Amino acid sequence: MSGVVLQMERVTRRFGGRVALLDASLQLGPGIVGLIGPNGAGKTTWLRLAAGLLVPSSGAVRWNGGLERGDPRLHNRIVMAGDGDALPVRESPRAYLQLLLEAAGLGYEDADRHAGEVLARLGLEGKAEVPIATLSRGQRQRVKLAAAFALPADLILLDEPHNALDPVWRLEVTALCREAAAAGALVIVSSHILEEVESISERLVVLYRGRVVASGPRDGVKRELGRRGTALLVRCSDPRGLARALLGHPSLLRLDLDGGWVRFGGDDLGAIQRGLAAAVAASGVAVHEVRTEGDDLTSVFRALGEEIR
């Protein structure tokens, strides 16, 4: 599969009076995309719209170059491992996978054999016949992922796939994502474990309060958000005095005091640094330490939160 796998055009989704996603537009082709945002940002709504499980209040979602929701050509082309349990807890992992595979069109025996192989890849061969309700959270997570990767698809949506997994299985899931992307799938990984999204994704979509605030190649998005999110942390003898001296600087957007530290946030770090040097020289405040903040996604979230607030 090449070209556009998922296309959103001005998609808005409301639940009653609450707007969960506002005016989201983007086009994504094959590869691994990280969907990031703090809790309540609208990630799950975005994923369910992308999966066709929710209908947009306005706007349009299309797949594989323009197919509409319900098009029979999308049979088995979209899979999703949702957040939470999202499993029939009375069934065994093998019976569940077999059900899904048979519903996809595989025969009984092929489905049974294939289910066994997928579960073995995810280390569940010893738990294949017990009820899902008796499995640990990590094992349940692996059952969901086994269901998501069992058949080749064009769009694979994974909501917090690394939740409850130990490091070994996180690596294995990352390997499966890469295999799927290499086979031409668009794999969308939603997570609040930011470091994992950074390491696995080629592109990022950043959601905040129901809005897509940034999307594109990972490094470009980070650079753009980092520019907005960068701050200077200064430990000095008189934080209040230094803060007062820089108050009113045209590039200064945020100012925090924390113990002996003062944090200057803004959209032009160089201008703030020059202003800070002048303020230090004029006030005679002794500066003990200066740090730069803002080149990791955690800082970006913090900056976004402050900017939109």
Add this chain to the structure above:
Amino acid sequence: MAGGFRYGVVPSFSPPSVGRAVWLHARLWLRRLLHLRLLLGLAVTAVAVASAAAARGRLSPDVPRAAMDTFESLGLPALALFALGLGTGALRRDADHGALDAFLLRPRAAVALPLGRWLASTLVVTGFGYAAVALAAAATAAFARPLAIERIVLLVAGLPLGAAAYCAIFLAMATIGRSAAAVAVVWWLAVDFGLSRVADGLARVSVHPALLTVVGFDTDLSVGGDAGLAVRAAVVQLLLLTIAGLAVALVRLRGDAPGA
């Protein structure tokens, strides 16, 4: 890691047509439904209903409808209750755990899954009804008096219609959300089983009075033409209720998937 699975390597298969997908979902749902606990529950209830009908028939030899009255007051509510559990469970059992999504991601599943599960539930409920009728007929013949053959024929013809209508209505209610079972119980007790006996308008949107007419409990067969007309009207009512229930379920599932 262990295992021979590599992403993308899968046995060849072709997507099922809509008709095959409906039957596939029915078969898969039957496989999940027919576990020992449910079968035991169905069997014990059928035996209990049949025994009560036979005992009543034997104890009241002078009352010609005694066995039938007992079957009406125990068997039909039991049938409705099984339909309630299976009809609402057809969606809620998976939806309450968020497990319906994996099935509904396939475009045809929004039609095939509810129809298939409705079909499977109707078959199980009808099977229960037939088992209860067969046991009641056998027990009544052995211990009391034979059931009139025309009544048995009406029961055999009417029970699938009633089961289909109940399961379709409860399936439609299952799309409401987590409160589906509670809403279904209230509707069944208050409207279908309660007010429909006194309010003619409510009787038109209820299964129980129509089912009573079709299976002959509310019909004096000796009347002839008028009774035949009433039975035909009741059959049409049950069919319309079935179609309406399924239509509501299908329309609702074309919208948002019922998540957890």
